[in-house]
Amino acid sequence: MGLELQEPVINEQSFADAFTNEIGINGTVRFLKNICGLWLIQESKRFWLDEGQDVAYAKMASLASEAEPFRSLINPDDPRFIEAGCMPEKIQAFCRETGQPVPESKGEIIRCIYESLALRYNQVWHSLMQYVDEAPTTLHIVGGGCQDNLLNQFAANAIGVRVAACPVEATGLGNIMVQMLADGAIADVTEGRTIVLNSSLVQTFEPADQVVWAEAKLQFSMICK
Incomplete structure (x- = not known):
């Protein structure tokens, strides 16, 4: 999770918060912090597949929602x-070690992952906001993970901002945009991003259930300090 900035942020606080500065297009800086993300879902799916249970991603989301x-x-x-x-099994061990109910069913394990990711997004978002004068009103989620509507909604709920999900093929489209820019087919990055946005189906998710998510943030803060 990060921001596009004009200058790098290099100080003791950003170091302590484990943010990094990566070079972006036209000399911009991608100021960001990596989060584990849907690796947890992918690895859970692989674990069950090795046990002879091929659970589709859509089914995983359905089980979590229930x-x-x-x-x-x-x-x-x-x-x-x-x-x-x-x-x-690692997730179950973590819950056992922290004195929580141990998730047993697939739905319980997947929901644990989704809610924990969304709450972690919230922590990183608010840490990130201390480096900007004006907080964004929208979190943009791109790439394959943006197809996970349940996680998108949980992210909106946890952070309290709108989530805009698209495009799925962000890497490929970004590559094409840069080639068009180099070839003179578009005038600048803004035009390229407008084309990408107009060529994509944007799904938006508004914050909901703020009271219960506020309580969950307190619960999560005791686990993820």
């Missing part, structure tokens, strides 16, 4: 989750 909210939470950036393998 599970009890905020029953168990994890820190998605805990080092144990970086390595591949046995992801559901």
Whole structure:
């Protein structure tokens, strides 16, 4: 998660917060912090597939939507989750170690992942906002993960801002846009981004259930300090 800035942010606070500065287009800076993300979902799916249970992503989201909210939470950036393998068992171990109900069903495990990711997004978002004078009103989610409507809605709920999801093929479209810019087919980055936006189906998600998510943030803060 990050911002496009004109200058890098290099100070003791950004170092302590583990933000990084990456070079963007036309000398801009991508000031960002990496979050574990849907790796947790992918690895859980692979674990169940190895056990002979091929659960489609749409089915995973459906199971999560039916599970009890905020029953168990994890820190998605805990080092144990970086390595591949046995992801559901690692999630269960984390919950057991932190004195929480241990998720047993697929729906409980997946919902735990989704809610924990959204709450982690909220933490990083508010940490990021201390580096800008005016906070954005929209979080843009791009790439394959933007197709996960349940997580998009949870992100909007957790952060309290609108989420705009698109485009799915962000990397490919960005590459094409830069080639068009180099070839003189478009005048500037703004024109290119307008073309990409007008060529994409944007789905937006507005914050909801703010009271229960506020309570969940307190619960999460005890787990993910």
